[in-house]
Amino acid sequence: MKKLLYILLLAPALLMAQEIAVLKYSGGGDWYGNPTSLPNLAKFCNQNINTKLNPKTATVEVGSPDLFSYPFVHMTGHGNVVFSDNDVTNLRNYLTSGGFLHIDDNYGMDKYIRKEIQKVFPDKELVQIPSNHEIFKGPYAFPQGMPKIHEHDNKAPQAWGIFVEGRLVLLYTLESDLGDGWEDQEVHNDPREVREKALKMGANIVNYAFKN
Template sequence: MKKTLLFLLFNVVILTLGAQEIAVLKYKGGGDWYSNPTALPNLIKFCNKHINTKIDEKPRTVEVGNSDIFQYPLVYMTGHGNVFFSDDDAENLYNYLVSGGFLHIDDNYGMEPFITKELKKVFPNATLVELPANHPIFSNAFEFKNGLPKIHEHDGKRPQAFGIFYEGRLILLFTYESDLGDGWEDPEVHNDPEHVRQKALKMGANIVKYAFEN
């Protein structure tokens, strides 16, 4: 086990050194991890144009328990329904995050009760804490003075950004009641006004920039 962990830690240092790639997280439990298929490619195009990234416009898919996750400095997770992490999944995800990886979980509606339960397997002693509006992730590229923007309406709740920290570093971001991914999708999918889509894309660019630089 120690040799495996050292190997994975070595890989994350080497493979993410200067890397600028994003992967979609595939998880078990029956939830639609594949939802919003045009979202991430559109966000990547926006980032490559506006914050000078050089990300492959065709994001890869990586499974929670696969060591390939260590190749990506940022992994994006979304969906509407159930999520399940096996013990091996939880261990792999933990090692990835504490070794320098970053996970953005974007609740596409209905995901919250499942993901919060499964995150306890990954971080038994940590809790999701709400990020204040003055956190750098809301201003590092584009300014969001009020914090996470509201993109898609579901239950009339305010948008909230929660995080898990490790040794002072934000390693996991959970965006709730915002639905950024809907705003990243092609315009005709949700018919969101352009100014709403721009807010979503700009906030997404902030997340990408933060994940790559911290």
């Protein structure tokens, strides 16, 4: 029933190219970081995994009813994050009604975002996602789990998640910097193979979000 409600809410958008969005949040963190990431990921997915995503990605606020218009929402930043009571309720309803949130720590977000995730799901814990989870299996194989894109503290890349009734609804990637790898090449001057690895993992995330 919840999934059906979500599909009905999305019905007008499904008649045309689907939109994905960047999540705008309060607290002072740079939610607007990596401006070319999501458009590039949308283009890559359209060219390689047969999606029909609008490359002109949108911005949506955590507490806005417009959140339900986007089946996939991406969140990033380096600093503080604060969810209001309205944000918490709206985001929880979105995620338990079929929505999907990918949070990518752009370095410095971890100590803030974990507290806010706990507010959204006080009865659940972030769990580390094993490398044999389906999100790492296709369309592109990542048998070692989350790839490393940028180095910060010489720590292994991590994937954490919140599951609702067996479905991964929130993916939190840490010590990886996938979003940096999605940016235009001249932003970070990453080698082609590094950017391709980041985009392929991003395509896996989008694929999972749309099919589950």
